[in-house]
Each structure stands twice: as C-alpha cells, then as structure tokens.
Amino acid sequence: MADDATPPRRPETGRRPLLGRLVGAGTRGAGRVAGATGIDAALEEAASAAVVRALESPAAERALAQALESEAVERSMNRVVDSEMIDRVWERLLASDEAQKLVERIAEAPEVRQAIAAQGVGLIDDLGAQVARVTRHLDDVVESFFRTLLRRPKRDAEPRNAGLISRGVAFAIDGGILNLIFLAASTLIASAASVALGVGGDVSLEAALAGTAIWLAASSTYLVAFWSLSGETPGMRFLDIRLEGPDGRRIGLRRALRRLVGVALSILPFGLGLLMCAWEERRRTFADRFAQTEVRYLEPKQEAPWSGDQDASR
Numbered sequence: 001m002a003d004d005a006t007p008p009r010r011p012e013t014g015r016r017p018l019l020g021r022l023v024g025a026g027t028r029g030a031g032r033v034a035g036a037t038g039i040d041a042a043l044e045e046a047a048s049a050a051v052v053r054a055l056e057s058p059a060a061e062r063a064l065a066q067a068l069e070s071e072a073v074e075r076s077m078n079r080v081v082d083s084e085m086i087d088r089v090w091e092r093l094l095a096s097d098e099a100q101k102l103v104e105r106i107a108e109a110p111e112v113r114q115a116i117a118a119q120g121v122g123l124i125d126d127l128g129a130q131v132a133r134v135t136r137h138l139d140d141v142v143e144s145f146f147r148t149l150l151r152r153p154k155r156d157a158e159p160r161n162a163g164l165i166s167r168g169v170a171f172a173i174d175g176g177i178l179n180l181i182f183l184a185a186s187t188l189i190a191s192a193a194s195v196a197l198g199v200g201g202d203v204s205l206e207a208a209l210a211g212t213a214i215w216l217a218a219s220s221t222y223l224v225a226f227w228s229l230s231g232e233t234p235g236m237r238f239l240d241i242r243l244e245g246p247d248g249r250r251i252g253l254r255r256a257l258r259r260l261v262g263v264a265l266s267i268l269p270f271g272l273g274l275l276m277c278a279w280e281e282r283r284r285t286f287a288d289r290f291a292q293t294e295v296r297y298l299e300p301k302q303e304a305p306w307s308g309d310q311d312a313s314r
Contacts, residue, residue, distance in 0.1 A: 128238040131169070135239060136297065139163025139283075146279040161283035162241040162295040164275065173235030178219055186211065220260055228256035240298040245291075255291050262287030 054060055067073055080086065093099055142164050147154065226233040231249050232242045243259075245251040251259070266273025266286040273286030288294060 124238075128240065132166070132239045132241075135166040135169050136163075138165040142278050143283070150279055152279060159283060160296055162239075162297055163283055164278040166239055166241055166297075167274075167277065167285075167295060170233065170235035170239050170241060173238055174222070174233045177234060178215075178222055182215055182218060223263075224253070224256045224260055227251060227259060228253045236295075241295055242298055244294055244296055246293075251291070251293055255293065259287050259291035259293055262290030265290070 139159075139162065143159075144154065223233065226236075227243055228251060230237075231244060231251060236242060242249070243251060245255055262285075263274070277283045277285045277288070282294065284294060
C-alpha cells in the first residue's frame with residue numbers, strides 16, 4: 001500500500017548545511033584576525049595569569065590543605081607507600097650503577113673527608129677540654145688540702161701553673177701510649193724470634209732485664225724528644241698544659257736532659273720530689289727546680305660545636 005511506504009531519502013551530497021559553513025568560515029576568519037592582531041597571545045597570557053592567581057589564592061591553598069589532610073588521601077598514600085611497587089623501585093635504584101657511583105663520589109669527595117677529620121679532631125679536643133676542666137678543679141682541691149695540712153695561707157690569685165692532678169693524668173696518658181707502643185713492638189719481635197729461631201716459652205731473667213732497660217730508654221727518649229721539640233707530650237697537649245723554661249717556650253735539649261735527671265731524682269725518695277708541687281708556691285716539682293722549668297696552663301681550646309658550654313673557663 002502506497003500510504004504505508006517510507007518516504008524516499010534525499011541523496012547525500014557530502015556538503016554541510018549553509019549555516020554550518022557560514023559559522024566555520026566565520027570562526028576561521030576570527031582566528032586569523034586574532035593571530036594577526038596578537039589577540040590570541042594576549043588571551044593565552046591572560047588565561048595563564050588567571051590560572052596562576054587561582055592556584056596562589058588562599059582558597060586554593062585551603063582546598064589543597066584540606067585535600068591532603070583528608071582520610072581518603074591519607075589511605076591512598078599509605079597504600080602507595082606500602083605497595084610492593086615502591087619496594088621494587090627502591091631495590092632497583094639501590095642496585096643501579098648510578099647509585100653506586102654516587103656513593104663512591106660522595107665518599108671520595110675531599111670536602112667529606114675534611115669534614116670527617118674535623119669532626120674527629122673536634123671530638124678529641126672537646127673531650128680534652130672537659131677532662132682538663134675537671135683536673136684543674138682537682139688541682140685546686142688537692143692544693144687546698146695540702147696547704148691547710150701544712151698551715152700555709154690560701155692563694156689570693158688563681159695559679160697559672162699546673163697542679164698535681166693535671167700532671168698525673170698527663171703522665172698516665174703518656175705512660176699508656178708508651179706501653180701500647182712497647183707491647184706492640186715486643187709482640188712483633190717475639191713472634192719473629194719464635195718463627196726464625198724457634199725461641200719460645202718462659203721469659204728468662206736476662207730477657208726481662210733487657211726489656212726493662214729498653215722500656216726505660218724508650219720512655220726517656222719519648223719524654224726528652226717531646227720536651228725539647230714542642231714543650232709538651234701528647235698527654236700534656238690533651239690537657240692543655242705546656243713545659244716552659246725561664247726564657248721562653250722551648251726549653252732545648254740540654255734543659256730537657258737536665259729535667260729528666262731531676263725526674264729520676266724526684267722518684268727516688270718515694271716520689272716526694274714529684275708530690276711537692278701540691279704545696280709549692282709556684283707548683284714546681286724537684287725536677288722543675290733542678291731544670292728551672294714550669295708547667296703552665298694554656299688558654300682553653302675552641303671547643304667543638306656540640307659542646308654544651310663553650311664559654312666556660314677551666
């Protein structure tokens with residue numbers, strides 16, 4: 001039946017409607033005009049500035065803070081951090097050649113080595129400063145006891161010379177250094193002798209006497225060398241005390257040898273020649289009187305940055 005038939009379609013010509021063509025032509029023309037006059041660049045710059053102002057606005061900052069503080073974001077971040085992907089990325093990063101090269105460059109950098117050395121020296125200096133502060137206080141305590149015992153008047157001014165405790169601690173440090181050196185050397189010599197000559201077992205009396213003589217010679221050389229060259233042994237340097245002569249800082253070889261003889265003579269009467277610095281007016285031992293020397297306090301070192309009390313005097 002003709003009434004129920006679908007009306008025939010118009011064949012497609014492939015051309016847009018007239019209105020569409022007019023709008024497209026107008027848009028392209030407007031774009032060319034805007035490009036020629038610079039309006040498009042101005043619009044892009046204005047849009048960029050508007051976006052920047054929007055991001056820098058307090059409202060955007062509050063929105064970002066609220067988003068970061070929300071529980072949903074926190075849960076998402078925790079899932080990402082706890083995921084195996086982060087572990088795999090981190091392992092690959094540590095195993096990469098670039099990471100190893102970076103670590104080697106940092107470790108070999110002169111600045112890093114200097115910083116580590118400075119920290120080590122600073123730690124030793126700070127430890128010495130703290131110990132010296134204690135020993136100087138004990139010098140005064142011991143001297144006050146002996147002066148009271150001997151009925152001598154108390155000092156009116158702070159003494160400049162080192163007392164019994166500072167000297168004793170410095171001597172103990174030097175003795176420890178000497179014993180360590182001597183122990184290491186004797187162990188090497190004994191090992192070499194046992195391998196080369198088959199010598200071992202108990203130490204004979206002659207060997208013990210020879211070892212004692214060598215130790216005394218090494219100790220004497222140690223003291224005389226440091227006294228004559230720098231006026232202070234490592235133990236004295238650690239506690240900021242120095243040996244001085246009547247005419248200057250360096251006492252020279254002759255005065256150092258004379259003081260060594262004085263030390264030996266001070267030990268003979270049960271050490272009283274060394275103990276007398278606890279009550280002597282200028283805190284001198286018999287060796288100091290014999291060689292005309294004095295052991296003086298030095299100015300406190302610049303303590304390490306981590307020290308809690310850098311300005312306190314010792």
